[in-house]
Structures are given as structure tokens and as C-alpha cells.
Amino acid sequence: MASQKPVLYSYFRSSCSWRVRIVLAHKGIEYDYRPINLLKKGQCTQVGDEFKKLNPMGQVPALVIGDKTFTQSLSIMEYLEEVYPQNPLLPKDPILKAKVREVCEVICSGIQPLQQNSSVLQRVGEEKMMEWRHFFINKGFIALEELLSGCSGKYCVGDEVTLADCCLVPQVYNANRFKVDLSQFPVISGIHQALSGLNSVTASHPSAQPDCPPDLK
Ligand SMILES: N[C@@H](CCC(=O)N[C@@H](CS)C(=O)NCC(=O)O)C(=O)O
CATH class of the missing domain: 3.40.30.10 (Glutaredoxin)
Structure with a gap:
């Protein structure tokens, strides 16, 4: 396979x-x-x-x-x-592995579907959409900031890139896109900064994809 x-x-x-x-x-x-x-x-x-x-x-x-x-x-x-x-993108240690999955879940279940899913947002309506997005990104980032304060090193869990970092990068991109004030989240911002220069992140960036419109490259 x-x-x-x-x-x-x-x-x-x-x-x-x-x-x-x-x-x-x-x-x-x-x-x-x-x-x-x-x-x-x-x-x-x-x-x-x-x-x-x-x-x-x-x-x-x-x-x-x-x-x-x-x-x-x-x-x-x-x-x-x-x-x-x-x-590898998962630590061997079961506790650290659980932490990686915890961070992933906060982002993938607790933030992304609420602030980005088009069928959710259509029902929220244009008028309330931005406030709705900000509310759920902030709520999730407050929890994430605390969680990461206890388990991060250079990256989300320790000093090696893990699946948690793969989830964090796109979520921070969305927060920036929707103009969430990230100055209140120094731990998240520091990790994001460390991740931003990695080849795996730049090569996979939305602006580097074949379907990215020329004006967004
Ligand atoms: N839980 C799914 C969520 C997938 C998801 O929400 N994808 C979005 C783009 S990030 C999408 O396709 N949205 C279009 C839609 O929901 O109609 C996953 O992690 O793959």
C-alpha cells in the first residue's frame, strides 16, 4: 500500500x-x-x-x-x-502522545468545525459571522494557551514537531485571516513563529498550492 x-x-x-x-x-x-x-x-x-x-x-x-x-x-x-x-510525528511516551492528541482535539473538535464549517456559518448568517468566528477561536485559544503552557517546548509538545503542530499552523492562519488579536496568546504565537519557517509548512502553505488564485499567491 x-x-x-x-x-x-x-x-x-x-x-x-x-x-x-x-x-x-x-x-x-x-x-x-x-x-x-x-x-x-x-x-x-x-x-x-x-x-x-x-x-x-x-x-x-x-x-x-x-x-x-x-x-x-x-x-x-x-x-x-x-x-x-x-x-515520526507522535512521541513514543504514552503521556506525551496523549498530550499531542489532546491539542489536536481542541483544535479539530473544539475550534475548527465551529468557526469555519460552511454549513454551520450559513446558519449563523453573514451579520453575526465574524463575531461568531472570534468567539470560538478565542474560546479555544484561551484553553490551548493554558494547555500548551504545560506541555510545549519549542513546539506544541516538547521540542519535536508532532501532529499537534500540524493542526496548530492552519488554525493560527485562520485566526490571522479573521483578524483575531493574537497578542493575548504568547505561547501559541511563539510556537507558530518557530513552525512558520519549516520547509514542511512553507511547501504546504495555501499560497503554494496549485489551486491558489494568482492574487492570493
Ligand atoms: N472533521 C473533518 C472536517 C473537514 C472539514 O470541515 N473540511 C472543510 C474544509 S477545512 C470543508 O470541506 N468544508 C466544506 C463543507 O463543510 O461543506 C476533517 O477533519 O477532515
């Missing part, structure tokens, strides 16, 4: 896809990129119907390796970690 070239269904600005792109880059895994335009009207009913055969939730990312399809970014990341053990 690991010898077949993976195909990633992604959207350049999707934070969930970016998590997976960081893992792929960190491990040096070559893959083909298939863009799914989340903004295109009708995507969910036309191209979407085709895509929904891969992911019944109609969301990116989806990763196809051979005849196997994987969805849900965290599950994909854990799969890649097991099948491509080079440049």
Missing part, C-alpha cells in the same frame, strides 16, 4: 487539508494533488455528488491510496504516521 502514490483531494485554503499536507511534506511523501473548489456553487450537488462517493460528508480532505479511500484529517494523519514511519 505504502508504495502507491497517494492522491490528495484538497482545497488550498482548507485548514483540514493543510494539516494533511504538512504531514505529507514532513514525511517526504510524494502525492498527486486534486483540487476541490469549496466555493464553487453547485459543487456539493454536481462535482460534489462525484466527490461524495469518496467522502459522504462532502468535505476535504480525502486521501486515496490505491483502492483505499481515507477521510477525516486526524484519521488520515494517524494512518500516514503508521504506514510511513519516517520523521
Whole structure:
């Protein structure tokens, strides 16, 4: 299975896809990129119907390796970690491993779906959307700041890059994009700064993706 070239269904600005792109880059895994335009009207009913055969939730990312399809970014990341053990992204120590997963969950369950998921935001409405986004990013970042104060070193958990960092980078990008004041989160900001220069982060950045519009490059 690991010898077949993976195909990633992604959207350049999707934070969930970016998590997976960081893992792929960190491990040096070559893959083909298939863009799914989340903004295109009708995507969910036309191209979407085709895509929904891969992911019944109609969301990116989806990763196809051979005849196997994987969805849900965290599950994909854990799969890649097991099948491509080079440049590990989970500590061996069970306590540290649990900390990594804790950070991942805060971001992937406690922040991202609430502040970014289009079906949630459509129901919130344009008028309240920014306030809603800020509320959930701030709420999650307050918890994350405290959590990271207890387990971070150079990166989220100690001094090695882990899956937690792969989740943090895109979430901070979104916070910046929606103009959340990050000066209240010095630990998060410091870790993000350390991560920003890594090749795995720059290569997987939204602006470096083939479907990034020229004006956002
Ligand atoms: N739990 C899923 C969430 C995926 C998700 O929310 N993807 C977003 C982009 S980051 C998406 O496809 N949104 C379009 C939609 O929900 O219609 C994962 O981690 O893969």
C-alpha cells in the first residue's frame, strides 16, 4: 500500500487539508494533488455528488491510496504516521502522545468545525459571522494557551514537531485571516513563529498550492 502514490483531494485554503499536507511534506511523501473548489456553487450537488462517493460528508480532505479511500484529517494523519514511519510525528511516551492528541482535539473538535464549517456559518448568517468566528477561536485559544503552557517546548509538545503542530499552523492562519488579536496568546504565537519557517509548512502553505488564485499567491 505504502508504495502507491497517494492522491490528495484538497482545497488550498482548507485548514483540514493543510494539516494533511504538512504531514505529507514532513514525511517526504510524494502525492498527486486534486483540487476541490469549496466555493464553487453547485459543487456539493454536481462535482460534489462525484466527490461524495469518496467522502459522504462532502468535505476535504480525502486521501486515496490505491483502492483505499481515507477521510477525516486526524484519521488520515494517524494512518500516514503508521504506514510511513519516517520523521515520526507522535512521541513514543504514552503521556506525551496523549498530550499531542489532546491539542489536536481542541483544535479539530473544539475550534475548527465551529468557526469555519460552511454549513454551520450559513446558519449563523453573514451579520453575526465574524463575531461568531472570534468567539470560538478565542474560546479555544484561551484553553490551548493554558494547555500548551504545560506541555510545549519549542513546539506544541516538547521540542519535536508532532501532529499537534500540524493542526496548530492552519488554525493560527485562520485566526490571522479573521483578524483575531493574537497578542493575548504568547505561547501559541511563539510556537507558530518557530513552525512558520519549516520547509514542511512553507511547501504546504495555501499560497503554494496549485489551486491558489494568482492574487492570493
Ligand atoms: N472533521 C473533518 C472536517 C473537514 C472539514 O470541515 N473540511 C472543510 C474544509 S477545512 C470543508 O470541506 N468544508 C466544506 C463543507 O463543510 O461543506 C476533517 O477533519 O477532515
